Structure formats: C-alpha cells, structure tokens
Amino acid sequence: MRPRPSISKASQIFQGTQKPVPPSEMAAAGVSLRATILCLLAWAGLALGDRVYIHPFHLLVYSKSSCDQLEKSNAETPKDSTFTPVPIQAKMSPVDEEALQEQQVLTAKKLEAEDRMRAAEVGMLLNFMGFRMYKMLSEMCSTASSAILSPTTLFGTLASFYLGALDPTANRLQAFLGVPGEDQGCTSRLDGHKVLSALQTIQGLLVTQGGANGQARLLLSTVVGLFTAPTLHLKQPFVQGLAPFAPITLPRSLDLSTDPDLAAEKINRFIEAVTGWKMNRPLTGGSPDSTLLFNAYVHFQGKVKGFSLLPGLQEFWVDNTTSVLVPMLSGMGTFQHWRDAQNNLSMTRVPLSENACLLLIQPHCSSDLCKVEALTFQHDFLMRMKNLSPRPIHLTVPQLVLRGSYDLQDLLTQAKLPTLLGAEANLGKISDANLRVGKVLNSVLFELKAAEEEQPIQSAQQSEVLEVTLNHPFLFAVYERDSTALHFLGRVTNPLSTV
Incomplete structure (x- = not known):
C-alpha cells in the first residue's frame, strides 16, 4: 500500500487533530469549515499515493521555481519605479466597452486546462466570500430595499490590495481570501498575479458565447480608480499588475484633505465622464487624512434571448x-x-x-x-x-436597471475586521509613503434587457x-x-x- 500524502498543520487544524486556532483568527480567515475540509480532501485525493504534499490551492501559490526566481530578483533588482498620478482634471478617451468585450472573448479562446482549473479554485473562494459579505451587506441595508453585490469585484478588490501588501497585512489578507498560509514558506504564499489572472479568465468565460462565431451577448466592464493625495507616489508594478482584473485603471491625484465632499464630487464627475455610466448615489466624502481611495466600478448588461x-x-x-x-x-x-x-x-x-x-x-x-x-x-x-x-x-x-454602491471598509467592520485596511496596514508594494486608505468603494450598474433582434x-x-x-x-x-x-x-x- 502506498503511503498517504503528508497533512499540513492547517489541514490538521480544520480536521480537528490540532489545537484549534482562536475564534478571532478563524473569523479573520473567512473560510467556511465545511468548504475547507472539502477542498483539502479533494486535493488530497489528487495527491494520493505521492509522498510530496500538494497545497490544496497549489495553482494559486508560488511554485518552487517562482520562489527561486523571486528570491534572485529581490537580491538583484533595485527599488520599484514610482510615479505621481496626473491631476484628476486630465482628460482621456471614454471607455470603449465593445473593445473590452472583444479582448475578453479573445482571452477566453486562448485558455488552457490549467487556466480553467485555476479559475475554478478562485471561483470557489470568491463564492464563499460573496455569501458572507452579502450577508453583511443585507444586515446593513433595510430589508425593504433592493440590494446587489458583485462577489467577483469584491474578491478582485481584496486581491488587488493583497498584491500591494507586505506582511503582516499580506498574511492577514491571504487568510481572509480563504487560502491557508501553511508554514509561511514561499511555496505556501498566494501569488496575487495568478489570482487576478484567474479573475480575468472568469470574466472572459462569462461573456463568451459558444458557437462558431464566438460572439458575446453580454457586456462586463470593470474600471478601477486610484485616487491619491497630490504628493503620493504609486509603484508602477502594482498599478500594472491590476490590468487582468481591471483593464482600465485610472490613477488620478486630487486634494483629499481640505474638502472631502468636494473631492468626492470631482471623482463622481470624472468617472461618469470617462465611462458614461450613471452610478448610484454620489460617493460621499471620506476621512480628511486619507491618501488613497480605491474605487472599483463594474457594468453588466445582459440581454435575454x-x-x-x-x-x-x-x-x-x-x-x-x-x-x-x-x-x-x-x-x-x-x-x-x-x-x-x-x-x-x-x-x-x-x-x-x-x-x-x-x-x-x-x-x-x-x-x-x-x-x-x-x-x-x-x-x-x-x-x-x-x-x-x-x-x-x-x-x-x-x-432591470440596478445601481448599487458599498464601502468595503464598512463590510470589513461588520465582519469584525475594521483594521484590515486601516492605518496600520502595511501596503509597501503600493507606495513607499505612509499610506492611509480611505474608502474602498465597489459600485455596480446591472442591466437586464430583452434581445429584441432575436426571434x-x-x-x-x-x-x-x-x-x-x-x-x-x-x-x-x-x-x-x-x-x-x-x-x-x-x-x-x-x-x-x-x-
């Protein structure tokens, strides 16, 4: 009989063979007990008969070769290049949603089996987070009102912050995203680029229409606005790394401290001019000591055949x-x-x-x-x-034409994680400055229409x-x-x- 694969401490904890972690840490992880056991058993089944332990999310963590390359590049590469975002008044061409759609369809056509497996792993993670955060959102809102949440946008927002985080914030974000850190070694660390790439796959699969022509009947567009204080420098690799999740990323600077409500009004006008989307109620002013606002906007339009x-x-x-x-x-x-x-x-x-x-x-x-x-x-x-x-x-x-906006910071507070992106968060891969994150907005424009040109x-x-x-x-x-x-x-x- 072949030996069973080794079991990590994390899996032993979830299976009850180790001393349980404190409730506060378990809450921070944000992982359903049942989901974790199912995941671990599923991946253990794939590894059955092998002596080498396979991480339950091995397609999302760094490989050994990637870790070696990362260690080498950290030793040889100088500090990341930075830039100061242009003022928010700077004009740009409106978002071309049809071009974005064509790009998504083209990406989906080139998918390999591993891309789809990675997307399935991220899909499972974002579903569990989506249910949990929807519960938080519904508790915050009146049950007499409509509500809408995008689990993919929410997960992508948190994965974006993970991409820009250093420990201990990176470790806490990884746990909240649902991936156990195991022994904290490099091969147990989540690769943020792989996660955002999987989200790109998920977006492409949604809009792609089968058949010979591969045409799409759906629109799904994601735009991220990074609004910074005028003196804040952003790191170029971080901003570039957001492209798979949000192909349109708009870094802009403006005064966030003197009049937060005026800053909010400028942001709202800018986004509407760039996208043409009429979102929900205007973004209200945030804390005057904020130096970064992260706003993700998603537009979905479905036509029912x-x-x-x-x-x-x-x-x-x-x-x-x-x-x-x-x-x-x-x-x-x-x-x-x-x-x-x-x-x-x-x-x-x-x-x-x-x-x-x-x-x-x-x-x-x-x-x-x-x-x-x-x-x-x-x-x-x-x-x-x-x-x-x-x-x-x-x-x-x-x-349906539904418009919804929610501040992820409020949802994190509801989830008893008010400091996850707070003043003490280490986001050194976003900026070398002492970054203070204000509002983290997710805005949704959801449309359901008839495909009247069809029989x-x-x-x-x-x-x-x-x-x-x-x-x-x-x-x-x-x-x-x-x-x-x-x-x-x-x-x-x-x-x-x-x-």
Missing part, C-alpha cells in the same frame, strides 16, 4: 398593498425550474449565454423574502441546482406551459458554469428604486 418588452407598464407589487408600474420582459421556452414546496420558494434558471446563467428565486409569499434569502444564499447554493428540471415556461420578469424561443403547446411571473419581490444571481463563479447576488424589492 427570445424575450421581448411587453407593451405598456405592468404592475409590480412591492408589498401586499402597494404596487408600482414597471417595464416587463416576457418570453416562452424550456427553462430549468424547481418548486420547493417545503421552503415555499421557486427557482428558474435562464441562460444568458452558453456559459452564463441568470437564476431567479421567488418566494411564494412576499413576506418570506428575508427567510428565503437567508436559506438560499449560502455555501450550498449551487448544489441546489441539481433539483432543477426542464419545464416549458412562459416567464415574465421586470426589466422568440419556440415552446411546447400552450396548455403545457407553466406561467411564472415575477411581479413581487424576488432574489437573483448571475453565475458562470465552468468556474461556478458568482458574478452578482441581488434582491429586488422595487425595480424602480435605487439599491
């Missing part, structure tokens, strides 16, 4: 006594569906492309929305997909068709099949209200 916009406005019931008039999309086809009588909810899955899916979760009673939200947006979310089965359905759903999907006879109408509060998710990465989680209580 075979759906058309109904004539006139239709009623959407916000509650049992109040309705609003909204534009509605309607289509007929064979969709995956499940009616969960035990939990009083229904799920319908609608394809947005060959790889992308829109999942609609409808409580049978509007007052059960929060209960259904807590039940479904959990770590076993995608396991529920096995219950879906094809049904001929006539589906009616609101046309409606043919369905079964009318007598066999199930009517599904989402005209009262519901939940939704957008995910990509190959990596299983969740791109958006949301709650719609009123399609006309801001998030």
Whole structure:
C-alpha cells in the first residue's frame, strides 16, 4: 500500500487533530469549515499515493521555481519605479466597452486546462466570500430595499490590495481570501498575479458565447480608480499588475484633505465622464487624512434571448398593498425550474449565454423574502441546482436597471475586521509613503434587457406551459458554469428604486 500524502498543520487544524486556532483568527480567515475540509480532501485525493504534499490551492501559490526566481530578483533588482498620478482634471478617451468585450472573448479562446482549473479554485473562494459579505451587506441595508453585490469585484478588490501588501497585512489578507498560509514558506504564499489572472479568465468565460462565431451577448466592464493625495507616489508594478482584473485603471491625484465632499464630487464627475455610466448615489466624502481611495466600478448588461418588452407598464407589487408600474420582459421556452414546496420558494434558471446563467428565486409569499434569502444564499447554493428540471415556461420578469454602491471598509467592520485596511496596514508594494486608505468603494450598474433582434424561443403547446411571473419581490444571481463563479447576488424589492 502506498503511503498517504503528508497533512499540513492547517489541514490538521480544520480536521480537528490540532489545537484549534482562536475564534478571532478563524473569523479573520473567512473560510467556511465545511468548504475547507472539502477542498483539502479533494486535493488530497489528487495527491494520493505521492509522498510530496500538494497545497490544496497549489495553482494559486508560488511554485518552487517562482520562489527561486523571486528570491534572485529581490537580491538583484533595485527599488520599484514610482510615479505621481496626473491631476484628476486630465482628460482621456471614454471607455470603449465593445473593445473590452472583444479582448475578453479573445482571452477566453486562448485558455488552457490549467487556466480553467485555476479559475475554478478562485471561483470557489470568491463564492464563499460573496455569501458572507452579502450577508453583511443585507444586515446593513433595510430589508425593504433592493440590494446587489458583485462577489467577483469584491474578491478582485481584496486581491488587488493583497498584491500591494507586505506582511503582516499580506498574511492577514491571504487568510481572509480563504487560502491557508501553511508554514509561511514561499511555496505556501498566494501569488496575487495568478489570482487576478484567474479573475480575468472568469470574466472572459462569462461573456463568451459558444458557437462558431464566438460572439458575446453580454457586456462586463470593470474600471478601477486610484485616487491619491497630490504628493503620493504609486509603484508602477502594482498599478500594472491590476490590468487582468481591471483593464482600465485610472490613477488620478486630487486634494483629499481640505474638502472631502468636494473631492468626492470631482471623482463622481470624472468617472461618469470617462465611462458614461450613471452610478448610484454620489460617493460621499471620506476621512480628511486619507491618501488613497480605491474605487472599483463594474457594468453588466445582459440581454435575454427570445424575450421581448411587453407593451405598456405592468404592475409590480412591492408589498401586499402597494404596487408600482414597471417595464416587463416576457418570453416562452424550456427553462430549468424547481418548486420547493417545503421552503415555499421557486427557482428558474435562464441562460444568458452558453456559459452564463441568470437564476431567479421567488418566494411564494412576499413576506418570506428575508427567510428565503437567508436559506438560499449560502455555501450550498449551487448544489441546489441539481433539483432543477426542464419545464416549458412562459416567464415574465421586470426589466432591470440596478445601481448599487458599498464601502468595503464598512463590510470589513461588520465582519469584525475594521483594521484590515486601516492605518496600520502595511501596503509597501503600493507606495513607499505612509499610506492611509480611505474608502474602498465597489459600485455596480446591472442591466437586464430583452434581445429584441432575436426571434422568440419556440415552446411546447400552450396548455403545457407553466406561467411564472415575477411581479413581487424576488432574489437573483448571475453565475458562470465552468468556474461556478458568482458574478452578482441581488434582491429586488422595487425595480424602480435605487439599491
């Protein structure tokens, strides 16, 4: 019999064979116990029969050769070059979203098997973080309001800070991202470039439409703004390293201390001029002693094949006594569906492309929305997909234009990690200066429309068709099949209200 692979201290901790880590450290790691055990067992299975231990996330950490090269370059290479961002008034060409889309499709066509495996690892990590942070966001917001969160953007934001961090901040960020640090050796350290590259793969897989022409019906654009105090110098390798996650990265300087509200207004005007996106409520002023604001903006536009916009406005019931008039999309086809009588909810899955899916979760009673939200947006979310089965359905759903903004610093405070990106954070790979991070904003513009240029999907006879109408509060998710990465989680209580 071949010997079993060696088990690291981290895996022994999670399997209960070592003294447990303190609760505060476990919370900081942000990893579900069940998820970690599953990951470790899965990768242990791949290594069965080998004497060499394989890190459970070996595709995301430094290899031995990379560590040797890193050590050599650190000894030989001078300090990283720095630059001062140009003033925010500097003009530039508007973002070309179609060009970004073509670039994503081209990248997806060149993927190798290892790229897809790496994307699956990151997809799993960002899903677990997304569920946890969505819970924090929903607790901060009124349950009567809509909500939207992008797990990929959130994870990418934290991975970006990891790319710019030194220990002990880098170690804490790695734990929070969900990757155990093992013995703190180089081959146990997360490679931030690999993580951001995997996010690029995940983005490309979402928008790529299968078939001979490889055309996309979805838009997914990510823009990062690095807004700095006028005297702050940024390191060139850090800014360049963000390109896989955010191909449009805009370093700009302005006075953040004299009038934070005025600075916020300038930032909002600048981003709207560059992107053309009308985001949610304007960014409010932050702390006057901040020297860096990190703002990530994501725009998603999905067009549902075979759906058309109904004539006139239709009623959407916000509650049992109040309705609003909204534009509605309607289509007929064979969709995956499940009616969960035990939990009083229904799920319908609608394809947005060959790889992308829109999942609609409808409580049978509007007052059960929060209960259904807590039940479904959990770590076993995608396991529920096995219950879906094809049904001929006539589906009616609101046309959506959702705008949401949240400060990641607030979510970290809710997660009892208020100092993770605080004044003591060591972000020496971003700047040599004594950096003070202010707001870390994630803003989402989510659009769901009809692909009216296409013919409606043919369905079964009318007598066999199930009517599904989402005209009262519901939940939704957008995910990509190959990596299983969740791109958006949301709650719609009123399609006309801001998030």
